[in-house]
Amino acid sequence: MTIYLNGQYMPVEDAKISVLDRGFIFGDGVYEVIPVYSRRAFRLAEHLRRLQHSLDEIRLPNPHSLTEWADIITGLIAANEPDDQYLYLHITRGVARRDHPFPNPPVPPTVFAMSNPLPAPRAGLLGVSAVTAVDNRWLRCDIKAISLLPNVLLRQMAVDAGCAETVLLRAGTPGEAAFLTEGAASNIFVVKNGVLLAPPKGQLMLPGITYDVILEIAEACDIPYSVRKIPADEVFDADELLLTSSTREVMAITHLDGKPVGNAVPGPMFHKIYQLYQEFKINVMRI
Ligand code: PLP
Numbered sequence: 001m002t003i004y005l006n007g008q009y010m011p012v013e014d015a016k017i018s019v020l021d022r023g024f025i026f027g028d029g030v031y032e033v034i035p036v037y038s039r040r041a042f043r044l045a046e047h048l049r050r051l052q053h054s055l056d057e058i059r060l061p062n063p064h065s066l067t068e069w070a071d072i073i074t075g076l077i078a079a080n081e082p083d084d085q086y087l088y089l090h091i092t093r094g095v096a097r098r099d100h101p102f103p104n105p106p107v108p109p110t111v112f113a114m115s116n117p118l119p120a121p122r123a124g125l126l127g128v129s130a131v132t133a134v135d136n137r138w139l140r141c142d143i144k145a146i147s148l149l150p151n152v153l154l155r156q157m158a159v160d161a162g163c164a165e166t167v168l169l170r171a172g173t174p175g176e177a178a179f180l181t182e183g184a185a186s187n188i189f190v191v192k193n194g195v196l197l198a199p200p201k202g203q204l205m206l207p208g209i210t211y212d213v214i215l216e217i218a219e220a221c222d223i224p225y226s227v228r229k230i231p232a233d234e235v236f237d238a239d240e241l242l243l244t245s246s247t248r249e250v251m252a253i254t255h256l257d258g259k260p261v262g263n264a265v266p267g268p269m270f271h272k273i274y275q276l277y278q279e280f281k282i283n284v285m286r287i
Pocket of ligand 1: 182187
């Protein structure tokens, strides 16, 4: 595997960073994950825009222009197999004596990128099981921060239960019901009576690039949809639940907390959106 680190491509075995890197010490950094189909990055502009948002919110200047990012990514894709990959970009606030405030004067950021084979989307066609958990993360889930300990623990809950994902329910304000935010590493949609429901973007969830694609598809193909706060009881009473992410695309959640979701098989909304998503991908990659 060839990786990119601070201006150079190298075998992953040769890549070294300091133990004083603020990513290692504080989790002080942000990341992006970008799918690559037929050696072309999918929705690159949108991913780089979200990376800029994450960097802005942690007050870390972007070390590269869009053109430089595109060049780094092109080099990485060319140096790795297979044709369908996913890229991981990782930027930290660099190496400095351990102290919480930003290094002053600033130090060069650490820029790391790697590529991995993209899992085949068909694996999700059978449907997956999920568990629910209280969303106990911080209040800035819109930042794609590398400090992912809560997500790691929440996702492990799913694995321990033999499931693929943990659906997160954030406690409401006093008197208000808990509501759906997202998955531990995905966005979640609810389907009820033929309507696709999506939680609204904000600081309590990651603005998924796949989430945006799904809503664009719904809009373009006259699929009834609504973006609104979704109380927990609507999640448990759903006809269908969908999970989306750049690496898992769209999957049906057929069991939640051990109980069937709807008919316990991927439903008509899933099949429609899955199909449209595959067509959307092919059309985009043709351009
Ligand atoms: N929410 C969280 C917490 C994630 O980690 C991810 C992706 O890994 C997503 C949502 C989905 O975002 P995207 O569709 O951009 O991959």
